Amino acid sequence: MSQRVDERSVEDAPPPPGKDRAQYGVCAFLVLVGVAVIVDGLGIPHITSSTDPVGPRAVPVILGVLLLLVAVAYAVDVARGGHGEPEAGEDVDLSQGTDWRTVLLLIGAFVVNAVLIERLGWVISGALLFWGTAFALGNRHYVRNLLIAVTLSLTTFYAFAIGLGVNLPAGVLQGIL
Amino acid sequence: MTVLVGYVPSPEGEAALRAGIDEARRRGEKLLVVNTSRGDAYVDPRFAQEPDLAHVREDLAALGVEFDIRQVLGGGDAAEEIVELAEKLDVSLVVIGLRRRSAVGKLITGSSAQQILLGTDCPVLAVKAAV
Amino acid sequence: MDNLNNLMQGFEDVIAPMNLLLALIGVLVGTAVGVLPGIGPAMTVALLLPVTYGMEPVQAFIMFAGIFYGGMYGGSTTSILLNTPGESSSVVTAIEGNKMAKAGRAAQALATAAIGSFVAGTIGTLLLVLVTPFVVDFAVSLGAPDYFALMLLSFIAVTSVLGASRIRGLISLLLGLTIGLVGIDAVSGQQRLTLGVPQLADGIDVVVVAVGIFAVGEALWVAAHLRRKPVEIIPVGRPWMGKKDWRRSWKPWLRGTAFGFPFGALPAGGAEIPTFLSYATEKRLTKHPEEFGKGAIEGVAGPEAANNASAAGTLVPMLAIGLPTNATAAVMLAAFQSYGIQPGPLLFEREASLVWVLIASLFIGNLMLLLLNLPLAPAWAKLLQIPRPYLYAGILFFASMGAYAVNAQPLDLFLLLTLGLLGFAMRRFGLPVLPLIIGVILGPRAELQGRRSLQLSGGELSGLVGGPVSYAVYAVIVLVLAWPLVRRFAVRPRTTVA
Numbered sequence: 001m002s003q004r005v006d007e008r009s010v011e012d013a014p015p016p017p018g019k020d021r022a023q024y025g026v027c028a029f030l031v032l033v034g035v036a037v038i039v040d041g042l043g044i045p046h047i048t049s050s051t052d053p054v055g056p057r058a059v060p061v062i063l064g065v066l067l068l069l070v071a072v073a074y075a076v077d078v079a080r081g082g083h084g085e086p087e088a089g090e091d092v093d094l095s096q097g098t099d100w101r102t103v104l105l106l107i108g109a110f111v112v113n114a115v116l117i118e119r120l121g122w123v124i125s126g127a128l129l130f131w132g133t134a135f136a137l138g139n140r141h142y143v144r145n146l147l148i149a150v151t152l153s154l155t156t157f158y159a160f161a162i163g164l165g166v167n168l169p170a171g172v173l174q175g176i177l
Numbered sequence: 178m179t180v181l182v183g184y185v186p187s188p189e190g191e192a193a194l195r196a197g198i199d200e201a202r203r204r205g206e207k208l209l210v211v212n213t214s215r216g217d218a219y220v221d222p223r224f225a226q227e228p229d230l231a232h233v234r235e236d237l238a239a240l241g242v243e244f245d246i247r248q249v250l251g252g253g254d255a256a257e258e259i260v261e262l263a264e265k266l267d268v269s270l271v272v273i274g275l276r277r278r279s280a281v282g283k284l285i286t287g288s289s290a291q292q293i294l295l296g297t298d299c300p301v302l303a304v305k306a307a308v
Numbered sequence: 309m310d311n312l313n314n315l316m317q318g319f320e321d322v323i324a325p326m327n328l329l330l331a332l333i334g335v336l337v338g339t340a341v342g343v344l345p346g347i348g349p350a351m352t353v354a355l356l357l358p359v360t361y362g363m364e365p366v367q368a369f370i371m372f373a374g375i376f377y378g379g380m381y382g383g384s385t386t387s388i389l390l391n392t393p394g395e396s397s398s399v400v401t402a403i404e405g406n407k408m409a410k411a412g413r414a415a416q417a418l419a420t421a422a423i424g425s426f427v428a429g430t431i432g433t434l435l436l437v438l439v440t441p442f443v444v445d446f447a448v449s450l451g452a453p454d455y456f457a458l459m460l461l462s463f464i465a466v467t468s469v470l471g472a473s474r475i476r477g478l479i480s481l482l483l484g485l486t487i488g489l490v491g492i493d494a495v496s497g498q499q500r501l502t503l504g505v506p507q508l509a510d511g512i513d514v515v516v517v518a519v520g521i522f523a524v525g526e527a528l529w530v531a532a533h534l535r536r537k538p539v540e541i542i543p544v545g546r547p548w549m550g551k552k553d554w555r556r557s558w559k560p561w562l563r564g565t566a567f568g569f570p571f572g573a574l575p576a577g578g579a580e581i582p583t584f585l586s587y588a589t590e591k592r593l594t595k596h597p598e599e600f601g602k603g604a605i606e607g608v609a610g611p612e613a614a615n616n617a618s619a620a621g622t623l624v625p626m627l628a629i630g631l632p633t634n635a636t637a638a639v640m641l642a643a644f645q646s647y648g649i650q651p652g653p654l655l656f657e658r659e660a661s662l663v664w665v666l667i668a669s670l671f672i673g674n675l676m677l678l679l680l681n682l683p684l685a686p687a688w689a690k691l692l693q694i695p696r697p698y699l700y701a702g703i704l705f706f707a708s709m710g711a712y713a714v715n716a717q718p719l720d721l722f723l724l725l726t727l728g729l730l731g732f733a734m735r736r737f738g739l740p741v742l743p744l745i746i747g748v749i750l751g752p753r754a755e756l757q758g759r760r761s762l763q764l765s766g767g768e769l770s771g772l773v774g775g776p777v778s779y780a781v782y783a784v785i786v787l788v789l790a791w792p793l794v795r796r797f798a799v800r801p802r803t804t805v806a
Contacts, residue, residue, distance in 0.1 A: 026737055037486055044498050053767030054759045056493040067482050077475050084476050084738020091345040093535035102531045113708055114721035130705045137697035165362030167716035214538055219345045220692035221538035
């Protein structure tokens with residue numbers, strides 16, 4: 001008597017790292033943002049008046065400096081072994097590693113929609129988006145998904161764009177819908 | 178040779194299990210209990226949780242049938258998995274439970290039973306839940 | 309008396325068939341989305357905000373009121389049936405609620421949660437009606453320095469009271485302030501951080517930020533860590549309670565409400581602390597201590613009431629001062645702003661009818677929830693069978709639609725993706741998202757109030773301190789900042805002696 005659980009398409013979890021070094025990447029990102037904010041802030045003409053003795057430069061410069069300070073403090077915290085708990089959730093299984101393939105496919109579907117939305121219109125690009133994300137997330141019912149995707153994008157177009165006056169482009173289907 | 182039962186924690190599934198046990202004993206063969214879930218929904222009532230499996234295991238052990246329980250997670254549909262297993266293993270009979278379905282339901286999702294009936298090479302025994 | 313008349317007027321407006329229908333849609337959508345794993349009330353409002361752009365503000369807010377309470381209710385259903393709370397505020401409900409469900413008392417757990425939510429929501433909304441005018445009177449007397457101090461307090465509170473790590477809260481806040489900085493400076497007309505992109509001159513829309521961080525970030529994060537194994541769900545019948553359950557529930561409901569409302573109204577008070585307080589109180593006062601940890605009905609009734617009352621409480625500072633204290637209130641504030649309405653003391657004068665319609669629809673939505681959800685609980689539980697690919701594809705679909713609809717420009721979709729990746733990274737590194745949203749929303753206003761204060765003093769920093777309120781607020785800020793030090797010194801001697 002035995003029981004076996006076959007788990008497919010699930011990679012083995014990497015061993016938990018002793019120290020989360022990727023956090024130094026966050027420090028670098030903060031430094032980058034901080035410098036960018038300061039540089040941009042200093043590039044603004046220093047205009048002050050009696051109604052505005054501070055001018056538009058002060059806040060970006062202060063904010064940039066704070067970002068740099070926090071980046072340093074964070075680096076110290078990380079060096080001392082500090083780490084944030086990745087967010088858990090109802091649908092999140094942190095025992096597995098990050099599934100980058102799915103994330104990249106999702107980003108792809110997203111970009112396709114952003115590029116095509118004005119040319120092809122929401123009905124087509126939105127349907128592609130739904131279909132693509134469902135595919136990325138592992139659903140393989142291609143035909144059924146296409147039906148759902150088209151129904152969804154048509155319904156939203158009629159309900160929101162035509163019914164409620166929300167801004168959604170008709171694109172190439174202008175005049176047909 | 179093995180008798181394969183498609184098991185679901187429901188009256189149909191239980192009926193299939195009973196029929197499978199009878200067949201396995203009559204033929205003197207091993208029983209393979211298969212439960213599958215695509216694992217893509219948060220909740221899947223067709224996925225047998227531990228208490229269900231414990232009761233299956235208990236029943237089978239009490240009856241003295243030689244058996245094996247296999248759960249397939251995150252694969253294809255139940256029908257695909259069963260057809261595939263029936264092909265791969267040395268299966269003499271597939272036992273499945275049928276449930277009553279509305280015409281609309283059949284139209285939307287198709288029928289797993291039909292897929293299994295048409296897809297397997299070995300005989301298929303389809304049983305209904307006791308009313 | 310005046311307010312009562314206003315409220316009656318509000319009810320009259322809501323009773324119109326079209327508006328009742330909208331309230332119903334709001335309640336249904338809010339609950340449905342609240343039941344679904346991974347989607348909280350804040351994300352729900354953010355996702356649905358853009359589709360209301362074509363509506364009258366009044367109608368939009370009638371719907372939001374339904375979503376607001378509906379989302380809360382849906383969350384508790386999930387935590388009782390599945391033992392996996394979606395939000396930190398339903399953690400306590402899950403402790404006893406799921407135990408009750410496992411012991412075959414799911415119907416009673418759901419019933420006490422639903423009725424308790426109704427009781428707390430109704431009392432909370434009544435308190436909102438009673439308390440808000442006083443807060444408004446107080447807020448009218450506040451000057452720019454006082455506002456600046458209050459916003460500073462919000463920043464400090466949201467970074468240091470909530471969450472495990474101050475430094476991570478601070479990082480999130482600063483990133484939010486940076487995002488809030490993008491666009492034309494309201495005072496001088498200078499472009500800041502726009503990188504020469506003309507579409508950025510108006511700043512990054514708060515809706516895009518909220519949808520990106522909450523919805524897209526969450527969807528990407530979940531997609532990267534999909535749970536493959538279905539969890540066990542407890543079958544539900546129609547919720548109901550016996551006489552004994554009523555007797556054991558009504559006091560916890562009232563006590564929970566008393567805990568929840570004031571905490572909701574405090575900056576960064578939130579719902580977590582009052583639900584835990586309520587749980588602890590019920591555990592001490594109960595006549596059935598042996599049931600706690602095994603499914604005590606008091607342990608569901610109290611925290612659930614606290615949770616809903618705190619939701620009502622968050623509306624007080626949001627409406628009266630324009631200070632959001634939790635994520636949902638922050639998104640609601642963004643909703644007001646997107647209609648060109650600035651919450652704060654003047655709101656009650658300028659947009660009186662809107663405010664009272666909102667409050668009246670909170671009452672109505674609450675009642676609808678009670679009537680609908682008792683019979684519908686089994687149907688809601690079925691929603692959990694939706695395959696995840698459809699669920700998250702749907703979220704991304706509506707997120708993109710909403711983000712595009714804000715300004716009708718594809719650039720917003722790229723911004724949405726960028727912010728979604730930021731949200732993903734924040735979840736990965738355990739950075740809380742609430743400070744970022746608060747920073748985006750309050751940052752520009754804090755700058756405005758700060759500069760206004762300094763204008764009065766001719767640029768002297770002393771201008772930031774003015775009026776008794778700002779003194780008091782700065783005192784609180786110092787207290788909050790010094791608290792860990794104080795605690796360390798207060799606790800250490802005891803531990804060394806022991």
